[in-house]
Each structure stands twice: as structure tokens, then as C-alpha cells.
Amino acid sequence: MARPSTVVRVHRAVLDLVREVGVDGLTMEGLAAAAGTGKQTLYRSWSSPLHVLFDALLASSTADDGRVEVPDSGDLARDLRTLVDGIVDELTEPAGDALMRDVLTRLQVHPELSAELQQRLLGPQTAAIAERFRRAGVVDPEQVTELLLGPLFHRWLLRTGPFTDGWVRSHVELVLRAAG
Amino acid sequence: MARPSTVVRVHRAVLDLVREVGVDGLTMEGLAAAAGTGKQTLYRSWSSPLHVLFDALLASSTADDGRVEVPDSGDLARDLRTLVDGIVDELTEPAGDALMRDVLTRLQVHPELSAELQQRLLGPQTAAIAERFRRAGVVDPEQVTELLLGPLFHRWLLRTGPFTDGWVRSHVELVLRAAG
DNA sequence: CCTCAAACGAGACGACGCGTCTCGTTTGAG
DNA sequence: CTCAAACGAGACGCGTCGTCTCGTTTGAGG
The missing domain is CATH 1.10.10.60 (Homeodomain-like)
Structure with missing residues (x-):
């Protein structure tokens, strides 16, 4: 067209x-x-x-390569910390931080756009993370992935608190304990 | 005025x-x-x-009474399921569901409004839940509360999936295992 | 009961973006 | 070279914006 x-x-x-x-x-x-x-x-x-x-x-x-890089060194705890640190870096990057949050929140009003975002970006990324959990022998990889990402987005979207190193470390610890 | x-x-x-x-x-x-x-x-x-x-x-x-009712029967697992069921009911109530999501997402663009919401509604509610975890002897009540609520809001705001009974049950299970 | 300033309802005003439309020009596949 | 599709430019009527007056209502203090 x-x-x-x-x-x-x-x-x-x-x-x-x-x-x-x-x-x-x-x-x-x-x-x-x-x-x-x-x-x-x-x-x-x-x-x-x-x-x-x-x-x-x-x-x-x-x-510029929307591919998802989920680290897989064999050490799940270390890989998760690396993964979450990477996500946190993206979410707090001063340049795109406010813009991304603005766009993401406004998208929710347009079901066709948020569906497209889900399908083309978020879906593949969560699937890749779930796959990493599955490889580590986690029983319910999808739900554990949600347990990992949910609080991240909650904190970021609703601005309920900063992403300190300590927070990331203990969050990953909690998720690992849940994963068994 | x-x-x-x-x-x-x-x-x-x-x-x-x-x-x-x-x-x-x-x-x-x-x-x-x-x-x-x-x-x-x-x-x-x-x-x-x-x-x-x-x-x-x-x-x-x-x-109409914004008070938070966090059940406390002594049985943490049962209380959490009751609590989450109640929240899910509110979030999926057909009447206010779409409206609340619309308002909540649009609020994020106005820091002063989302701060007020946080202070007057969300804050006290999460505090009450954290207090319930603390009473049950959970070591890190605030972070476990975030682990409980984060995926709930993630699912609701981003519409990544429905709130089935099965999902609620296994989510609470995961959180309990993380809480130790 | 009276007073009087604060708050109010009504609506005029110019600015601006909306979404649609026409019109003449450019562009690239056949 | 041809010709239809896509284009740039911008005119158009409409609705909302935020500001502004103007005369009316309201209620607390004298």
C-alpha cells in the first residue's frame, strides 16, 4: 500500500x-x-x-535483532541473575525508559496493538525463558517464568520501587526456591 | 475551593x-x-x-470502606487462596473490569496521580498482605507480597492469560514454596 | 435579616487537531 | 512510453481546547 x-x-x-x-x-x-x-x-x-x-x-x-539471548551456562541461579540484570538494564535505560513505559501503558487500550506486541516480542521472549527453566528440570516452566517476570513489570510499570542489586538477587532467590 | x-x-x-x-x-x-x-x-x-x-x-x-480484609484463619495457604480469589473476582468483575484497567493504565502517565493511588489504595493493601506474611513467620514479607501480586497484575494488565481456578491454585502454591 | 466576597452557570472566543476531500504531481512496473 | 496507484499539499467543517468575561447564587460574619 x-x-x-x-x-x-x-x-x-x-x-x-x-x-x-x-x-x-x-x-x-x-x-x-x-x-x-x-x-x-x-x-x-x-x-x-x-x-x-x-x-x-x-x-x-x-x-536490530529482536532475538532473545537467555544465558545457559548450566548454573541456573547465575543465568537468572544475568538475565534479570539484562532486563533491568533495558527497563532503566534513561534514554528509552520513559518512552517505553508510556507506549506500553497506552497500548493496553488498543487490544489489536497489544496482541501484536505480545505475539511479536513478549511471547517469544517469555517462551525462551520458559524453555531455559524446562531444560533445568523445572516442573511448571511457564508459571515460574511468570513468577520471575511479573514482579519485574509490576515494579517497573507501577513504579513501586527501584531495581537495586539486592532486590534483584533476593527476587531471583525466591523464584528459584519456588521452582524447587 | x-x-x-x-x-x-x-x-x-x-x-x-x-x-x-x-x-x-x-x-x-x-x-x-x-x-x-x-x-x-x-x-x-x-x-x-x-x-x-x-x-x-x-x-x-x-x-464504601476501602479497608483491606486479609483473612487470617491461621492456615496461610487457605487464607492466600481466599485472598487471591477475592482479588481475581474484583479484577474480572464484568462491570468495572475494563474501566479499572483503562484508568489504571492511563494513570501511569501522570506521576502525581499514580503516586496518590499508590499512597491511598495500593500501599495500604500490600502492607496489609505483607503483615499477614510476617505473622506467619515469612522472612521477607514485602518481597513475597510482590511475588504474589506481581504476576496477578501482569496477567491482568497485559492480558497474558485468564484467571482459571487452576492457575490461582498453583500460583499460590509457588509463592508458598518461595516463602519457605 | 443584611451584606458582600467567593464560588458559580453560562457561554463567547481564537487556536488547533481532527478526519475527509480534492487536485495536480511523481513514480515505477509492464 | 504509458498509465494507474501512490503521493504532497492543503482547504474544509467540526469539535474540543483552555481562557475570558458577565451576571447570578450562596452562605458565613456582622
Whole structure:
């Protein structure tokens, strides 16, 4: 439908623009101006500025290798700490931290977008972690994965507390004890 | 600042109106019309329709007894299942389910509102649960509470799966094993 | 009961983004 | 070279924004 060059220009424009005006400051008119495109061209492919932003973020995150790297050294405790440290680093990266939380929370209102995120990013990542648990002989890998990630997202989304080293260590310890 | 009668009328209006038009359909103009009030009166006390809605929900939830009832029969496992069943019932209640998720996710963009929610509702509730764990001799009650609630909210907010009886039972089991 | 300032209802106002539309131009596959 | 699809530009009517006046209501202190 849309020419590849147009999509690239729009993606670049929305990622630049959102850093200036924030997620709520995005408008189709502003986006069209920034991308040097007509409004009709935007509406041809996207139905709101949030859809544009989501599409751009998804494209960039699958482009620079959205693969999941779950460490597997044989030592489950060590691997989990490494994994959680990596996730925490991503979640607290000053550059994208606020933006990612903004987008993720706003996505929840659009079932089709959160389903796509689930399918293309979160699903594969939790599956990879569950697979690591399974390889370690954990009985209920999916549920233990949820036990590992749930409090992480809870803390991050609801801002109920900081991610200190001590918190990460004892959280992993609790999960390991639950895993048996 | 605002007359009590005005606040009551606005609260009633926003709770009625949001069921007709949804959270995104709320506007200050529509709210003023529905409440039979001037726009200036609204702007005197609130800065956006979301602020009005949040205030109304908070008022109604603290009015009809926002107290936390954490069962304490002596049997921790049984009490936890009862507690989680109660929370799940609230989270999946057809009437308020979608509305609460909408409001809660949109709140995250407003740090002052989510801080108020944390302080006036979530904080006391998690504290009460942690206290129950402490009474049962759990070493790290706060973190175990997070282990219990994190996956619940994760599942609810991100819609990653349904709350079946089986899920609740094995989740509580895992948390209990982690608690030692 | 009277007074008077604070709070109020009503709505006018210019600004702005919405989503739709037309129109003339560019582009690339056949 | 051709020609339809995609495009850029922007006009259009509409609704909401947040601010602003203006005259009316309200209730506590004299």
C-alpha cells in the first residue's frame, strides 16, 4: 500500500518527533509536516499517532535483532541473575525508559496493538525463558517464568520501587526456591 | 475551593458519563454539560477529564470502606487462596473490569496521580498482605507480597492469560514454596 | 435579616487537531 | 512510453481546547 521510502521517512520522523513533544504531543498533522508527507498518506497506513509510533518502535526493535539471548551456562541461579540484570538494564535505560513505559501503558487500550506486541516480542521472549527453566528440570516452566517476570513489570510499570542489586538477587532467590 | 455539592454532582456525572462514552470519550465540555456546571468550575479543581474520573473513583472506593480484609484463619495457604480469589473476582468483575484497567493504565502517565493511588489504595493493601506474611513467620514479607501480586497484575494488565481456578491454585502454591 | 466576597452557570472566543476531500504531481512496473 | 496507484499539499467543517468575561447564587460574619 505505502511506498517503502515513505514508511522509512515516517518512522524516522515519529521517533525524532516523540523525543521533542512526547507521546501525547504527537499529532497526525505534526507527523505529516515532520515527515514531509500528506495527511492522507498517513491515514492510508495508520489510524492514530500511537499506531505510527508503535509501528516504528516495533520495526526498529525487530530490525536490530529482536532475538532473545537467555544465558545457559548450566548454573541456573547465575543465568537468572544475568538475565534479570539484562532486563533491568533495558527497563532503566534513561534514554528509552520513559518512552517505553508510556507506549506500553497506552497500548493496553488498543487490544489489536497489544496482541501484536505480545505475539511479536513478549511471547517469544517469555517462551525462551520458559524453555531455559524446562531444560533445568523445572516442573511448571511457564508459571515460574511468570513468577520471575511479573514482579519485574509490576515494579517497573507501577513504579513501586527501584531495581537495586539486592532486590534483584533476593527476587531471583525466591523464584528459584519456588521452582524447587 | 469547590462547593461540596458541586463536587458530588461532578463525581456522579463523570461516573455516569464514562459508562456511555468510555474514558477517551470524556471531555471537559461534555462533563460540564452533564454535571450542569460551567467549564471554569471544572478547571478550578481538575486539570483534565482523567483527573476528574480518578478523583471520583478514589472518592467512591474510599467511601464504601476501602479497608483491606486479609483473612487470617491461621492456615496461610487457605487464607492466600481466599485472598487471591477475592482479588481475581474484583479484577474480572464484568462491570468495572475494563474501566479499572483503562484508568489504571492511563494513570501511569501522570506521576502525581499514580503516586496518590499508590499512597491511598495500593500501599495500604500490600502492607496489609505483607503483615499477614510476617505473622506467619515469612522472612521477607514485602518481597513475597510482590511475588504474589506481581504476576496477578501482569496477567491482568497485559492480558497474558485468564484467571482459571487452576492457575490461582498453583500460583499460590509457588509463592508458598518461595516463602519457605 | 443584611451584606458582600467567593464560588458559580453560562457561554463567547481564537487556536488547533481532527478526519475527509480534492487536485495536480511523481513514480515505477509492464 | 504509458498509465494507474501512490503521493504532497492543503482547504474544509467540526469539535474540543483552555481562557475570558458577565451576571447570578450562596452562605458565613456582622
